[in-house]
Amino acid sequence: MRFDISCNHYYVKIPVLPIPIIGNTMLKFNNNNITILPNNTVDGYAEARELHLLNNQLQNLTVDQLPTNLTYLDLRNNRLEKLDEQVLEFLWNRSSSLSIKLSGNPWICDCNAKNLIEFVLKYPKIEDRDGIECSDPDIGHMLSIGYDICDPYANYVKGIIIIGQNILMWLYENGYCLWWISRSEPEESLLTKHDAFLAFCHVDLKYAEEFVEALENGAKKYKVCYYNRDWLPGESIPECILSSIEESKRTIILLTQDFINSSWGRFEFRSAIKANSLHNKKRLIVILYPNVDINNLDSDLKSYLKYNTYLNRDDSQFWRKLMFAMPHNQMLRNVSEDAL
Template sequence: MIDSFSTHEFVKVDITENPFFCVCGIIEVMEYLSAKTMPKAYDYLESLECENPSNVRGRQMISLSPTELNCNKETVIHFPVVVMGIITITLFVNINCPCKFRNDINVEKDFDAFIAYSEKDVDWVIHTALPKLESEDAGRACRLCLHHRDFIVGNTIADNIYNSVENNYHTILLITNDFLKSEWCMMEFRTALRKSLHDKGRHLIIVLKGNITVDNIDPDLKSCLNSQTYLKIGDVLFWDRLKYVISLRQ
């Protein structure tokens, strides 16, 4: 995101107030900061400081060594880091199978599922998914959270994404080729993946729509597709299986 605005004459992205969590996953940020040639307005990137953990608090990110970041030879980092001034940046280390879950008990949530989808798929969500899932006539009605309907006006998109993931038992990823091209959709995926890794529960529900082009697909998403059973629109029992997995609370 900084790259996309760095040459803009009237816009400057300032991320200095973010509480950076400096663990091994932040290495890609450090490499980014040291490798990029930015306009003078972005000189501040070299002085970004860590907030946590306590042993590196106040240290400049680019001055840290892999040892201080608790890195080891087995650590493998696959994901690109999204750097934004409008979001508290949460970085995590990709492990062997990021979508391999263990059951935990969830607290009460506002919704059954948050649907993450590309704007180009909004007609399918509204006219097909909602009648199938929210209607009492279709069986047990689900409480769904949609960004075009339930995001809080005035909040940043990033805050709305975070709150929607946290306040739902599940995040349904409606994976299409348009989804894969959307930076906001990929942010929703990463936020939901972090939630799954943190809670060690069955949070992510992956739904494939259309013929997905897997070339250059995000490594973490590819790992999820390879390690987790997903649903595909058009399968005979698609809606029954989707409603069943949404009903799970562990």
């Protein structure tokens, strides 16, 4: 039996359910304002096998609120900051049959969350593991923490790394020690036509125009290639994509949900990954926008995001990090000319 609550009711709590409920019951309360779940002994609710709670306002979860026969639990996009030991034990005991989703919550990732972090790393049936992020933007994905969250030395080293990155960006922005901090480009890239190829979905043109303005009219005056302006009408789209990647020192991907849903977007992403790996000279810059479900990506694209760094568009230091990731050759040439 399926019991489906329409999202336009805007419930703040799960209403009284019809009884008796028999079989594999699915309770869908997505897109409401639910702040608390009922006790798992309540008739109807107690028999639920699937519990869909996407886009609600849950701030707390206790073990006596979870139906004992659950096989699916979707907690995405709520306000959960932690899960207590009893809840984690409940989930672990059902790890062979219970699938869960946890992304989109402001998880606190400190030493007190060690068991939650270990759970996310090891639990076999988390469907959105790659999208689980910490509330602290300096930490980012929970998967990046590892098992050393309570190791003072490890946290000290991470702090030093963050400080070091900020120092390098400051030196670069102010033109100091460029000979030391700037990355050299392959000789072939010095002959390329563009500093960056901007790959985006056509409905995200407003985002693309923001990047063109910042990169071309900023202090560094980068040369950007993007299809609205630089592709000739009537040319083959696949050939345009491949030549734009080949003729650019960087490929910047604006990874929005519309980009993920676009077949051309996925082709651009896959082509940029191939150029990055085969030639070892094409740096790929992926910019992840908020509220993007990367689980909709093909497996190879999802794997790239799992094992490679990318920039979050809502990062407070986003523009600094992007500029530092762009080619440095122009500034190095200026330093060499000044020395003559």
